[in-house]
Amino acid sequence: MSGRIRPLLLALLAALLAADAPAQAERPKHRKDRCSFCDHDPEVLARNKMHHGPFPFARTDSLAIAEEGVWEPTLLETEHFRILGDFPKWKVEADEIKVYRAELEALMDRWPEVKSKQGTLDPWYRIHLLGERLETLYSRFLQLTGSKEEDFLDPERNLMRGIGRYLGQHEKYEVMVFEDANPYREFMRNTWGLGYLKPQCWNNVDRSSLWFGVNLETDVIHHDKHLSAVVIHNIGHNMLNGYMHYSYEVPVWLYAGIGHWAEKSFDGRFDTFCSIEGNLDVGKATHDWAPQVRKMLMKGRGASFAQLIRKKSLAEIGYEDHLISWSKFDFLVQHKPEAFGAWLTELKTRKDANGFPDGTNMDEAQRNGFKEHFGWTLAKAEEEWQEWVKATYPVK
Ligand SMILES: [Zn+2]
Structure with a gap:
């Protein structure tokens, strides 16, 4: 690489990194507006490398998307993911209460506000659980490929290899969930130029970010874990594509x-x-x-x-x-x-x-x-x- 190009690339990289720094909203004044899972506690969130937005997303950012859609999506940014959307209340089925309790209990060390006995999961619990499950998947993916998080943290080395900080992509993996089909189709058409209803992975080349979207209506998704399963399946695709940067297609059987x-x-x-x-x-x-x-x-x-x-x-x-x-x-x-x-x-x-x-x-x-x-x-x-x-x- 020539010495002349290099400072420019570094400047671009610095801009990307700066854009990545969370521009966090204030903690809501009233307790009823706060997250039931973390109470929007800034210390707890920071310790877990998460926050509740706003953040860049798709072609714009979470604020613009909410405004355009006259919508109040639930937001969560984790260390490697940005999640935005509808997470309707879901009543835990009787034979699964124990399983959920165990999953929540395992999180209580890191999330002091969490109550493990939940008959119903509200949107905050659902988005946080999805965030935890995705972070688990990210760790498994690192293991799968024999990589370590440290392999992606040195900007200079990444630049030499032509890859970004998130397994190879420059920005986090994005997940968008709509409860209803029509607003999903409208978003798909306006944002990616596709009038699709089915779940969709999208390579957002401009931001070097891999996006996934789904609506619950078309695929008749009710169960909390059904939604997580669909997301995990597709984030699996996206992480494989993003690994060492999405520059060409992987063999389809691996996908x-x-x-x-x-x-x-x-x-x-x-x-x-x-x-x-x-x-x-x-x-x-x-x-x-x-x-x-x-x-x-x-x-x-x-x-x-x-x-x-x-x-x-x-x-x-x-x-x-x-x-x-x-x-x-x-x-x-x-x-x-x-x-x-x-x-x-x-x-x-x-x-x-x-x-x-x-x-x-x-x-x-x-x-x-x-x-x-x-x-x-x-x-x-x-x-x-x-x-x-x-x-x-x-x-x-
Ligand atoms: Zn929270």
Whole structure:
């Protein structure tokens, strides 16, 4: 890099970092306006690296979005995420009260205001719980890739590598939730130029931020954890894309695989299927995927590694491919975690002869990487996976 360009880039970076500093609102005067989870306590929030906005978001910021939509979204910014939207009250189901109590009790050290016995979760509890679950996912992602938070904290080193502070992106991962379909469609149209109703990931190139939005009406989402599952699935996609900067597409089976892997490890009751609108028939899909994958294997069905790595888009990923992608992703993570992290990192940091990000010939790169990091040909990988499925997946 030439010495002449460098000061300018550093200045830009400094501006980005400055923009990132939280411009926090005053703590509301009246207790009834304060967060029931943290009481807007500035010390507690700062200790947890969070605040309740306002903050930059999508193409503008949380204040402009609220004003345009004549809307009062609930806001939470955490260390790595910005969350904005509707979080309708949700009554905890009787058989889940214990599980929620345990989740809340585990947070009481860090959040003294929290009461673990909650019959109903208000918007504040819901957004804080989502924030905690996303931060947990972020830590798991670091582990998955064999990275550490420190790897992304040195601005000079990031600059040399062409990456940003948030796994590779320059700004935090964003999550937007609408209760109703119509305002969601209006926002999508006005902001990204898409009149979509389905959940959507978006690469906000201008701010180097990966965004995800969903409305509860279209996807009939009621359960608090159903919403978290959908968000976690999609943030899984976004973190994989953002890792070492979103400069080219990852192989689609990994994109699908990480979504299911993240979602299933959060709560096995929910499965989100991303597809090109209308091409996916999930039939009478059930949530226990392990026995279904085992059955496919026994019948000689399901894509091999050699077939999976060649798939080019979600249009080529059918119902069975979703299950197989999940299983093979999970297999590599569990069976050879270190090799998997190194393999994935190599796939995400490819450079051409001129030092530019190189997303060409990804199937060859995957194949070579299997040899280098796992010590396997694709045929050998297939054999290992089959043995693992037979040994660990139940028949029913
Ligand atoms: Zn709060």
